[in-house]
Amino acid sequence: MSTAGPQFWLMKSEPQEVSVDDALAAPKSTVPWTGVRNYQARNFMRDAMRVGNGVLFYHSSCAEPGIVGIGEVASGPYPDPTQFDRKSHYHDPASKPEAPRWQLVDVKVLRKTRNLTLPELRADPALADLVVLKKGNRLSITPVEPRHWRLILKRLDT
DNA sequence: GCCAACGTTGGC
């Protein structure tokens, strides 16, 4: 049994790239979390995530940013194939196959929810210190405290 | 499209 790290995560996706509907439509409702090019976010996937950890699926860079689904980490870390794809927007010429720079995990969507919007999240004092809401935060993957996870699930059901 | 905030790069 490994040392307990965070058990819950919020993961941002641009719906024009991969929406919660796209993920649900994928085989086993599972998608590889491609395109992360930030070391801190990569380290979360590579070092801290465990299969079965809870995931809040978040839509960003869109008309109504917010939490739109619940999922779970569905694989261990492995190299992001897009870093070696010359045609990909995420191609990284500095990364070599024998020493891949970017790692990802698979994420399985368990259910789509209503859109718990960013303004709604901000309006809730109990969520004031949710990492993703903090000023200046741009990380596409952030840990979620258990108390925040429970609260958000409750909000999603009402 | 604007811009605040942060990350990365590279010259020194």
Next chain:
DNA sequence: GCCAACGTTGGC
């Protein structure tokens, strides 16, 4: 190692 310049994120 410092830090200015540049690039990116992401809400608005």
